[in-house]
Amino acid sequence: MAAATSVAASVGLSVGDAIVLHNSNKLALRLTPCDVFARVAPVGQEVARFEVELAQRLAEVGCPVCPLEPSVDPRVYTRDGFTVTLWTYYEPVTPHVAPVDFAEALARLHVGMRQVGLPSPRFTDRITEAEEIITDPARSPELPDAERAFLSGRLASLRREIEERGAVEQLLHGEPHPGNVLGTVDGPLFIDFETCCRGPVEFDLAHVPEAVCAHYPGIDRELLDSCRQLVLAMVAAWRWHLGDEFPNGRLFGDELLRALHDGPPWPTLDAMVTRLGDR
Secondary structure, three states, rough: HHHHHHHHHHHOEEEEEEEEEEEOOOEEEEEEEEEEEEEEEOOOOOOOOHHHHHHHHHOOOOOOOOOOOOOOOOOOOOOOOEEEEEEEEOOOOOOOOOHHHHHHHHHHHHHHHHHOOOOOOOOHHHHHHHHHHHHHOOOOOOHHHHHHHHHHHHHHHHHHHHHHHOOOEEEEEOOHHHHHHHEEEEEEEEEEOOOEEEEHHHHEEEEEEOHHOOOOOOOOHHHHHHHHEEEHHHHHHHHHOOOOOOOOHHHHHHHHHHHHHHHOHHHHHHHHHHHHHOO
């Protein structure tokens, strides 16, 4: 928070307070009274430069993305061991984006992403990151051995299953869940592009509510089911990561494992959040 407020003040923004909007692998802040959205991460634990460049290119081709703060240089700032990026803050106009609007915005984002020739990781790199967490007890010390073996096997089998389908791959958001889409006066806008990767569009759709998928054209339903399982398994791995600061992370990790053991129909992430809230 100190790094973000210091950076903002150094570029002429008026900052009296920093309100935490989200805290997990990155810190998201609303800086007031200048009303700027700041994203903060330790140096070396982020891909801020990639995110800034990608957001600029996506905006240029008309994608529904949250733009960088226009009153300052569009770049990554470094202060006291942290990277800080400054974005336009939007006051939400609706608590939830309507499924049909969400689907239309995501389809537009995917169309625009096909026009952006920016090197990016493949979705399988995300699987590898999850595998590295669960196969190393030092990184996930609270994960029971039986569940460690279960998750490892499930991730490996889903990787093979999805790759063997040979679906067309393109640049994706990576995590377009409802927490990363804002309902604004300009319509739905996507944020958080550090997870962008190449893969089938069903990988992105595995992060969104079923009601959104119902309005997205041309979905391969079998591939979507495989990707939903994959997302559940990857998120479960991240929730068991030592130092994970996701609210109720361990409880969420338990629920995700339970869902994977229970089998189909595979729940969406928003359904899992609702299930956790009902407990």
